[in-house]
Amino acid sequence: MMDIKSLLSERTQFMKASDIRELLKWVTEDVISLGGGMPDPSTFPRELADIARDVIITKGSSALQYGKTEGVDDLKDELIRFMAKDGIKASREEIIITTGSQEALDLIGRITINAGDAVITERPTYLAALQAFKAYRPRIIGVDMDSDGMIMTKLEDAIRKSINDGNKIKFIYVIPTCQNPTGISMSIDRRKHLMELASKYDLLIVEDNPYSYFLFDGIYVPPLKSMDTENRVVYMSTFSKIIAPGIRVGWVVGDKDLIRWIAMAKQAVDLHTSTLSQYIALEALRRGIIERNIPKIREAYKVKRDAMLDALAKYMPEQVTWTRPIGGMFVWASAQGIRTEDMLPMAVSKYKVAYVPGKSFYPDEDVHTSMRLNFTYPSVDMIYEGIRRLSNAIKEELSKNQH
Ligand SMILES: *Cc1c(COP(=O)(O)O)cnc(C)c1O
Numbered sequence: 001m002m003d004i005k006s007l008l009s010e011r012t013q014f015m016k017a018s019d020i021r022e023l024l025k026w027v028t029e030d031v032i033s034l035g036g037g038m039p040d041p042s043t044f045p046r047e048l049a050d051i052a053r054d055v056i057i058t059k060g061s062s063a064l065q066y067g068k069t070e071g072v073d074d075l076k077d078e079l080i081r082f083m084a085k086d087g088i089k090a091s092r093e094e095i096i097i098t099t100g101s102q103e104a105l106d107l108i109g110r111i112t113i114n115a116g117d118a119v120i121t122e123r124p125t126y127l128a129a130l131q132a133f134k135a136y137r138p139r140i141i142g143v144d145m146d147s148d149g150m151i152m153t154k155l156e157d158a159i160r161k162s163i164n165d166g167n168k169i170k171f172i173y174v175i176p177t178c179q180n181p182t183g184i185s186m187s188i189d190r191r192k193h194l195m196e197l198a199s200k201y202d203l204l205i206v207e208d209n210p211y212s213y214f215l216f217d218g219i220y221v222p223p224l225k226s227m228d229t230e231n232r233v234v235y236m237s238t239f240s241k242i243i244a245p246g247i248r249v250g251w252v253v254g255d256k257d258l259i260r261w262i263a264m265a266k267q268a269v270d271l272h273t274s275t276l277s278q279y280i281a282l283e284a285l286r287r288g289i290i291e292r293n294i295p296k297i298r299e300a301y302k303v304k305r306d307a308m309l310d311a312l313a314k315y316m317p318e319q320v321t322w323t324r325p326i327g328g329m330f331v332w333a334s335a336q337g338i339r340t341e342d343m344l345p346m347a348v349s350k351y352k353v354a355y356v357p358g359k360s361f362y363p364d365e366d367v368h369t370s371m372r373l374n375f376t377y378p379s380v381d382m383i384y385e386g387i388r389r390l391s392n393a394i395k396e397e398l399s400k401n402q403h
Pocket of ligand 1: 099100102208209249
């Protein structure tokens, strides 16, 4: 047998299997999983069947052909209209279509990060972004959050420290609206402050925005990109949560030079995003399916968010605290005195409930008291039952640790 390990690059040797994936292998059918990050499949529009058929039959010569690395121009034009409602202005040259936001995260890391460069993120932050960036070996500096998002005094301290240490800061990565994993949204004041700091220290901001379509409480928060007068925000969004993740189409808006470099990197990775998927997304926008679907998804998820918050209030012991997201897909729960990664095997095997331990979302992996709970995939009944089971697991763990 070949020694594959001896063939691996340094970059690859540093990769490790996602904890979540390893842990969720144990989840069997009788386990209620609050651990996934998946949309409710009943929200996937059935009209996609007609669209796919129409696109293949009437536009097949382009939709099944190789395409431009930057993406299908007609789709960009639809996206320009779609984003204008959020106050985001862009031209075709400032947009690139990617294979989901995940590819965009990798490409941005690929074109900017040298080993040892600084990348600043919220703490905790999106696990898959950490994975994408870490392949390029940056120093990831996590900045703590409160209920209004990233704390700006701490951000400025982190910026100053990086500069003093001689580490070039390549970008600040943020999910300002309904953050994954915490569900926290950055206040408007903080957004302004973040833009001011980026300007003062001449920094690039990477804004990941998959969730602003699902704000449940009528509280509007403008994307950073809409406040960006200096073209220092690279904005990314995706069809994953508003059509279906399986089509793998996302997009990036930013300075046109930056977009050109991203395109150069993308060409080597996958030539272009699936043209068939791009044409399906294009038609879904043109036919108004996405705009009709969004309010339905929002309504369904609001009911589930409310169910989860209600269940938490009903079942959890007093040591447990949790966030109250205004939208998105996740609640973040914490309890002093438990280590959620140690508790998980017991929660799964004995109480038949799963969640994602918070540790995985910390760049330094040194916080152990939190967990991410998803409310979009399970049904309302499963949410109540899942939280009830979880509360029993937490009570057992707390009493064990008191002795
Ligand atoms: C779901 C999600 C995405 C979407 O990634 P895709 O690759 O487009 O499916 C991006 N960022 C965050 C923070 C997410 O939660």
